[in-house]
Amino acid sequence: MDEVFLNGQFVPRDKAMISPDDRGFLLGDSIYEVIRWYGGYFFDLSGHAARLRRSLHETRIIWDDDSKFEEIAGELIQRNGLGTECAIVYFQVTRGVAPRTHAFPDPPVKPTVYGFARRQSINTLAAEQGVGIWLTPDPRWNRCDIKTTALIANILPYQEAHDRGFAEVCFVRNGVVTEGAHSNIFFVRGETLYTHPENNGILSGITRKNVIAVAKGNGISVAEEAVAADMIPYMNEAFITNTTGEIVPVTRISEQVIGEGTPGTLTRRLQRLLREHIQSLDPNH
Secondary structure (H helix, E strand, C coil), X not given: XXXXXXXXXXXXXXXXXXXXXXXXXXXXXXXXXEEEEECCCECCHHHHHHHHHHHHHHHXXXXXXXXXXXXXXXXXXXXXXXXXXXXEEEEEEECCECCCCCCCCCCCCCCEEEEEEEECCCCHHHHHHCEEEEEEECCCCCCCCCCECCCHHHHHHHHHHHHCCCCEEEEEECCEEXXXXXXEEEEEECCEEEECCCCCCCCCCHHHXXXXXXXXXXXXXXXXXXXXXXXXXXXXXXXXXXXXXXXXXXXXXXXXXXXXXXXXXXXXXXXXXXXHHHHHXXXXX
């Protein structure tokens, strides 16, 4: 049976009901998190939990039971029979149900808390062959550090990229690359790994954080510096990172071929090092 978590209970998905007056539905007034399950354990669950709590804090959404997040995520996996599968858990918290207005409900209402688990494997073909991404202006708001469900400014450029045959976008703001619609972007020039620094212009990716830690732990030079869009032709390698895809090589940005047009040496090394790091967390390893 496909079970979801809704407002303190586990219920069949087809029995889950959310009010049409929910502020997440009406206003996108909600935050979310996605965690990967590796057939027996979560990857960096504490990092995802910390980011969820930060998003709640930044949006001033109060969920009194946020301490149960990790427990709920694990139970979603078990209730849906995904213990030995590769899967994800999606979790969302809205400000709750109230008459539509821009102001917060006064007095406050209980948040709507929703979560589900589903089977989802890594796209091994993309990880092996690499992908193309599309260079486009970054149209989003100035709080990309909050993982909000209000994603229309991500969706529209992503769909245009998808229609053009690209796997992701490469956002540019003020002349520099920020990130993708649902991934962080890394570049390699010489022996140094470059990625945009953490600030309100990007989401602090969990995979991004772990790639940086793995790189530094293995003697790879890391510069958290924004790459100018006009420097893309001079980059030797590029890749994107996210929870669902880990590390995916980028072989083309719009019409610009990156390096030799194949996944680069350092990208391959980091794929292997990240995989080893993930497997080292397996309690049965």
